[in-house]
Amino acid sequence: MLVTISTTMYPATDLGFLLHKHPEKLQSFPVTAGTAHVFYPEATVRRCTAALLLEVDPVALVRGTRGQAAESFTLGQYVNDRPYAASSMLAVALSRVFKTAMSSRCDARPQAAAAPLPLELHVPALPCRGGADLAGRLFTPLGWQVAASPIPLDPRFPDWGDSRYVDLRLTGPMRLADALNHLYVLLPVLDDAKHYWVSTDEIDKLVRAGQGWLAGHPERDLITRRYLAHQAQMQRTALARLAEVDDSAADALDNATDEPRVTQEPDRAQSLAELRASAVLEALRTTGARSVADLGCGDGKLLVPLLADTTFTRVIGTDVSSRALEMAARRLARMAERQQERAELFQSSLVYRDDRLTGLDAAVLMEVIEHIDPPRLAAMARTVFGFARPGTVLVTTPNAEHNVRYATLAAGTFRHRDHRFEWTRPQFREWAAGVAGKFGYTAAFLPVGSEDPEVGPPTQLAIFSRTDTTGSDR
DSSP, X not given: OEEEEEEOOSSGGGHHHHHTOOTTOOEEEEETTEEEEEEEEEEOSSOEEEEEEEEEOHXXXXXXXXXXXXXXXXXXXXXXXXXXXXXXXXXXXXHHHSHHHHTTOOSSSHHHHHSOEEEEEEEEEEEOTTHHHHHHHHHGGGTOEEEEEEEESOTTOGGGOEEEEEEEEEEEEEOHHHXXXXXXXXXXXXXXXXXXXXXXXXXXXXXXXXXXXXXXXXXXXXXXXXXXXXOHHHHHHHHHHHHHTTTOXXXXXXXXXXXXXXXXXXXXXXXXXXXXXXXXXXXXHHHTOSEEEEETOTTSTTXXXXXXXXXXXXXXXXXXXXXXXXXXXXXXXXXOHHHHTTEEEEEOOTTSOOGGGTTOSXXXXXXXXXXXXXXXXXXXXXXXXXXXXXXXXXXXEXXXXXGGGOTTSOTTOOSXXXXXXXXXXXXXXXXXXXXXXXXXXXXXXXXESOOBTTTBOSEEEEEEEEOOOOOOOO
């Protein structure tokens, strides 16, 4: 099976630096399915093409412990399309051979690695369960120009019609890392089959490769369902992670940094992020909480002052993003050992029950709920208020009415690119009242930041206090 990657950037031979494969060398790499070969059919300053040819050994696949033959008859295990048609085997070879390129790392040409390049990807034979139209539905929203030509069953007998294979050609300006990740995810999706057992590790691979594009893809559900071999529980987990933060880097979460689309007022002594943290800390001290969880902790900025205050004897930080937790761990590593001993970090989703979060005095959702798709807010509320049931829950979220005070924020846009909504004060209070009434809490509200007489404060804070001590699920 074959895929080619071509570019007309100048000099085009820089493609060799970006792929970390020299144009003048033929290189071979052992992979589970056989041997992957990388070579360059053309390499000039005007146009360069890199080819990945996967030489599959179908006999070894059948004999190997990892091979999973889908054919129901013995001969079909040896005579099939695996050596010729792109599939999950080619996707695995891509990740093995171009692993560094897929992470967008290139010390020799960092600017080219970070910039969109004129690219053309060609997969001559691709199983496409859903036809050429499905290929367009998957790649066009990503910015590709798609040419998917059905391959006839037999050119000598046109009446037989088309096969389930297409000749796929993608063109357009695209970062090389993004292009490779698109192929890595979507090749097995189009084939709708995988040659290996799909375990929970595949969720991490999908979220990592789909960073920045999968969460907002119009065919997200179809992609996750097929990529995870139609395993419903794993698909729900993957969708939950994508719906919350798309496994964003910590500096893309606005509970870790200030709003990137707005400019801070010049006379403000503290940033809005600092004001939020101060308001949350003061509210926690008022409640007398000793054990606290920062749910959606990002890179751990709030965890630092929590651990610096000996009032809080147990401090938990959770996030759906493993990369954010890694950054939080590095931040906490700079603190005194006695402070680190009171900290716990672990990965958790806000839309699924986690028994590790029960029995706490307080939980904080600081600039988190607006990153959750509105249809999933009910699941989040059930998890936090119904299952975990801390004595106090603090929730901060932007006040949409205040957005008109930001000169750099275009009308009708949100403060952050990942926000799914931004509420006015009445909308936030209506939601909070509904959650409080359903799960046995009362809700009080405080402003965060200077309160404008016309549009209110930039951030709104709700303090939920539990009214019963049963701790039962609702």
